[in-house]
Amino acid sequence: MSVLADKIEQFILTKLLEEQEGITVRRNELAETLDCAPSQISYVLSTRFSNDRGFIVQSRRGLGGSITITRILEPQPTHVLIPLQQHLHRRNEEEPQITIGHVDKVLFQHMQEARITKREAAMLHEAFLRILTDVPMEYRKESAERFYEAIMNIVNEEV
Template sequence: MRNISDVIEQYLKQVIEKNEQALIEVKRSELANRFDCVPSQINYVIRTRFTEEKGYVVESKRGGGGYIRIIKIEFDHRGDLYDQLIEMIGVSLPQQAAENIILRLLEEEAVTDREAKLMKSVIDREVLTIPLPARDQFRARLMTAMIRTLKYKMSNE
């Protein structure tokens, strides 16, 4: 059985998919009532499942008329996706952020399931057995190199 966080995430993604503008505005309290949970559960889902690495921008306005706006980042050209990911990676990349980027590449159909598994195996902390912060810096260089290779492959097709 799926947990409540998975259910809320699926619901929000379905609503975004149905919306022509790839964005939605929701009220935290209304979502909490809909799923019979506390508003902090909604915060958790949005904070962990709708991140920039996963292709979302979240805006929030607090107060009585407050809302949460979730925007799905879409690109006309796959090269723009690769450029945005490379810029986002920077010089240091924790494992969870790297896994989120790989998941996004998979969801955007920029990599196959097999390629995603290979990428995940390379960036895993059990493979990169060097101390922090060098491990996160090395992971960033590996991810950048893999994404540049994907971009290069795409431009030659």
């Protein structure tokens, strides 16, 4: 189920990147779009979009029902770079793992600070997604960090 859950999570995160205020979706329509059961949408929302992961999920019943997903943002000073490493998690004391969710959180924060546009965030999301899926595991973390550093150098030149 994790491949399907990853697909659902990616779809929702991409939509969140496109919208500043959050998104409202219909569970049944989303399930139909992603060719899965509505219960799988509920599973992903409850496990990957919780308050402690930085999201507010509200369900509305009746008239087809809808789900509103909003990011909870902690205010960040605009002059501080947000390091990608800050958003990593460790698995059993192994090397920190970078996920597209961590990348999206950083991109979203930069977008909220007006350091990058929505379009740039969407392009960077796709570039990072390619790194995290196409680069062999042993080079993935270094490749993502080097790419992030190069992008932040460009962003800082414009300031």
